[in-house]
Amino acid sequence: MKAVFTTGEVAAVCRISQQTVIRCFDKGKLRGYRVPGSKFRRVPREALIDFMKSNHIPLENLDSGKHRVLIVDDDADIVAMLEDLLARDERFEVKSASNGFDAGALTKEFRPDVVLLDYMLPDINGNVVCQRIRSDERLVHTRIIIVSGAVDPAEVESLRAAGADDFIKKPFNIEQLVNRMIELLRV
């Protein structure tokens, strides 16, 4: 996966003129950096993705067009199962974390489109993870689905308030899960 793009490459991916890219870069609408010791502009992947999302430019050109999914669950079997399920599906690119800390780090780097988040994590409350994700403005497009074994209506409400987009109960129907994910991503 390409990590850094030139303005020309950005223009190609976005199907806009390089001039526009440069102007955007200079105005700060497109984040990036200059190569030290030169005036060449470079755009990191995340910045490009953000830019494309902000301007509603379809992302298919960027890479494979797969949706990035982050699975957060401390149960290894659950993670393995979900990974198996989703990785086979061509539409998804899957990464996983087993605790809140790793989830935080991966979220920053991987910039997932959807997070399947277990509510009960060993080190941190799923609630807090939600809030953390939502507080990051660059992740504003990320969809969060809480997947949990324990159902407490009051807590579901507070999770929604914290920024979760949906809630699904274990054990679940895998087709329903996938359909729900696609639905959320389409919006």
Add this chain to the structure above:
Amino acid sequence: MLTKATENIPPRKIELVLAQLDALRPLAPIAIQALEPIEDSTNGSEQFIESIRSDLPLIAAILAVADTSETGHRAEARRIADVVNLLGPDTIRDITLVRKVIEAFGPAGVLPNRHGFDRQAFWRHSLAVAIAAKKLAGLLEEPVDSQMAFACGWLHDIGKMALSALMPKSFERIVRVADEKKGDIADVERGLLGIDHTIVGRRLAERWGLPSRLLECIRLHHQLPEALPPSVAQGGQVHLVRLADAIAREQRIGYSGNHRFATSSRTLAERLGVSESNRHEIADTLKTKVEARAAWIADVDAYTPSPYYLQALAHSTNGLAAANTELAAENMALKRQADYFAALRELTEAASPRASVRQACGAGAAALRQVLGAPAVVVFAVSEQVSRVRCADREQASRVRCADREQARVRCADREQGADPEQEAWFQVGFCDGSVTCALEPRSADVAGESEDAAAALEMARAGHWIAPPGRAFDGLVDRYRGMLGHGQVWLLPIVREDRWIGGALFSVPVHEMTLLSAETPHLRALATAVGRSIIQANAQAAATALGDELAEVNRRLLDVQGELLRTRNLETVVAMAAGAAHELNNPLAVISGRAQMLRNRTQDSEVRNMLDTISDRAQACSDIVTELMEFAQTPRPAPERVDLGGLLHVLMTELVSGGLLESDALRIEVASDTPPVRFDPTWLNRMFRELLQNAIDATQPLSRRLTVKAASHLTEDSVVVEVLDNGHGIPADVLGRVLDPFFSYRPAGRSRGLGLARVHRWLQLAGGAIRIESEPGCGTSVHLRLPRASPSAG
């Protein structure tokens, strides 16, 4: 002086003679009393008069003397005391002695008086000696007590009298011989009997208990002064008597039996130092004096009462009559006291530690009625806690265990606690700080007046003017019992203790009787206090019982709460457990379910697909169980509404019948017409009844089942009571206590989840209701529910 004759008399015979003295009567004690000197003249003489008052012969003699006394007064004085004063105490004593001695020898008529001894003459002589001796007593160089001198003179020759009475024939002989020979009778006596009258006299006097001075006189009066042994104390007295005897004999007064004069009175007088002129004076006046006192020695006439005797009788009778009247009055007073005592005793006996206030009132009313003599007495007690007056009432006697149901008595009954509030208002009389509210007349203006009445009544009670007409505050009470009390003036006897009203008694007696009763105030007070005490005790007893009851109730509630608490704790444990279990189970279940689904998608083999479907389904089912447990554990908040039970039950029945679970005639619904709506979450209510009916259905057989649901309003609490009854197999006693436990299942075959009743219990707990299950194996089960009632105004 011994003669030849005495040598012939054996000593034994002498003793026999002396022993015969026992046959003589004893001397009346009053005579001995008369001999004693009177120290305090007034009191002593009064006492003396009292002693002789009942002695009719003596009184008669005194009266006779008074009639013919030297003073010459006719006895106009009718009172004994006056007569005594007239004669003087000394004279009275002398007369007493004389009469009593004469009486000791009985009436003379018994003895023949031929040549024999002339009694009257003898008494005359003795009296003469006594009078002379008394006169001489004051004239000696060493004065002698005049009273004693008189007695000595009177009794000096008493031995002769004794001999005459004991052996009349012998003494006749002696007298005759002495007369013939003109000798000293004493010698003759000695010759014939071996002893003389001095010895006999002394013995007699000894027997009569006379003082020793007298004894000496009697024994020694014949002796020469020089011959007296020095051991004789009152030698002077002996000489005195001898002199007096000599004077009397010389004057030839009466009969002494002596014809020889050993020594002349003149000589004796010289020896004693009595002047010649005095001797003459005494000798000259002696005869006159003796004759003047003839009445003293008049014979005792036992058969024909003399006029003096009758007079004496009259005096005595009057005295007795006066004494009788006094006694009668005292008796009356004592009888009244006895009445009070009897009433008090009855009250005490009737008082039992377990008596109620009304019983205490009744007993008090009965006791008071006994002493007041009123037709009816109403006793009321002021209730301590509630400021309500509890009262005694005959009409309600049937409700009360009373010993006596007699028509005339006033007895007790009570206004019971749950009585008509309007009637209770009759007795709402509060007495704290004298403020009175009478619910009969609620106008505020009356309150002040009535408070004065009560305060005034209390003041009167304290001040001791205590029985008074009741004030207006008691009008209600009086009117209520007017029929019993009668139509006369009603009085109130307050029962007060330590400045506090205990109660009071109302009764009606005529006014004149009230004045009589006022004399018995201390007794009435005592009785009222006793009644008050028993009322206080009954009050205390009632309070203690009420406290005991409250305690028992509190205990029972405590036990209930404990049971509930235990159950709740069990439930909470389950709740905590369930929450943890849910999370732990759902993860592996999700893996099983997910993997099964994934495998299913990879295979075309329908058999395999089916098997994998089963796996994922079962996994889901497991999760459902966990969910149910979670739901049970963390029951969502109820949303209560106003629910009409009848409607809900009928709808439910329709559903069950149409669903094929229940025959159309198997369930009967009986909702009382006055059953109010309940406040409950309708969903829960539905599920609850469904659960209970399902249990009932499961316990019964299709054709024979009889199910009933009854609903009615609970009497005292704000709830509705519902019963679900079935005629199924019932629940054994050892299982019954566990049916509400979560996961407990009791079925003839297999088991269910066991959460149904536990859930019902939980819902009821949360909604403020209760459940109780009764069952008997073979007879069926009944489930009792208590549901909170919807408040009338809100929904």
